[in-house]
Amino acid sequence: MFNKLKWKLTRFMYGRYGVDQLYIASALLFIVLQVVQLFVRNSFLSVLIFGLVIWTFYRAFSKNIYARQKENQTFLKFIRAAKSKGKLFGRRMRDIGSYRYRKCSACHTTLRLPRKRGQHKARCPKCGHLLEVKIWV
Numbered sequence: 001m002f003n004k005l006k007w008k009l010t011r012f013m014y015g016r017y018g019v020d021q022l023y024i025a026s027a028l029l030f031i032v033l034q035v036v037q038l039f040v041r042n043s044f045l046s047v048l049i050f051g052l053v054i055w056t057f058y059r060a061f062s063k064n065i066y067a068r069q070k071e072n073q074t075f076l077k078f079i080r081a082a083k084s085k086g087k088l089f090g091r092r093m094r095d096i097g098s099y100r101y102r103k104c105s106a107c108h109t110t111l112r113l114p115r116k117r118g119q120h121k122a123r124c125p126k127c128g129h130l131l132e133v134k135i136w137v
């Protein structure tokens with residue numbers, strides 16, 4: 001009985017997109033929104049949750065695999081960028097007592113400079129550009 005059901009499901013999902021990282025993220029968002037709805041009764045939120053569920057299932061059962069993969073890649077790119085920004089911010093906060101971060105005006109590389117008050121000159125290790133650095137605090 002169980003095997004028959006499994007086989008039917010496998011056959012139904014054949015050629016369909018299925019589950020990816022964006023699916024998991026929207027499922028997590030669904031759970032979060034459900035919890036929020038316990039405290040905030042809002043008809044807009046209900047519509048939003050309903051739309052999210054419809055969209056999530058639409059993506060999983062979609063036969064346009066290429067378009068769904070593209071959506072997932074865009075999502076992953078966004079997540080990677082956010083993670084990298086968060087990491088840099090965390091490092092800046094840890095170093096706030098002893099370092100200052102400045103961008104090279106020539107190649108836009110972020111440089112970590114020792115916190116010495118006043119005006120200094122620093123050479124970018126990547127492109128060799130000599131830049132003026134002002135550190136006041």
Ligand SMILES: [Zn+2]
Nearest residue numbers: 104107124127
């Ligand atoms: Zn540079």
